[in-house]
Amino acid sequence: MATPVDAKLLKRTKFPPEFNQKVDMTKVNIEVMKKWIAKRISEILGNEDDVVIELCFNLLEGTRFPDIKSLQIQLTGFLDKDTSKFCKELWSLCLSGQSNPQGVPKELLEAKKLELIQEKVMENRSIQLAVMI
Incomplete structure (x- = not known):
């Protein structure tokens, strides 16, 4: 439910x-x-703020088709100048996720693949170093 101030914004x-x-x-x-x-x-706030995180979860899960514009207005008081960038990233990921059969944004899948590859490389280096010692 938008307040008159939210409606103006x-x-x-x-x-x-x-x-x-x-x-x-x-x-x-x-x-x-x-x-x-x-x-x-x-990352944006510099610490873990459960209140802001839960607020975002609730705004996103509150309805089948969330209103990203309203979500952005409601998060502005917490995320300040980073709100629009955060909301744009969030919405892009949600759009990507809904077009994927698993519901996972392809950007996050790619990031996870890279992370796993890097872990494997580090693991192989550790094994090589252990063999050399």
Whole structure:
């Protein structure tokens, strides 16, 4: 429920064009998104703030088709100048996730693949060093 102040902000704020696309949260793997949200908000704030993280979860999960514009307005008081960038990243990931059969954004899948490759490389280096010693 938007307050009169929120309604004014919604009218005055310029939003990216992708915010006009709907996301069906039943097609998005919410657990994967929650991990990304918690990590990203913690990076922005410099610490883990459970209140802001839970607020974002609730705004996203509150309905099948969340309103990213309203979510951005409501998070602005917490994330300040980083809010629009965060919301744009979040929405892009949600859009990507809903088009993937597993509901996982391809960007996060690629990042996980890279992380696993790097772990394997480090593991191989450790084995090589152990053999040399």
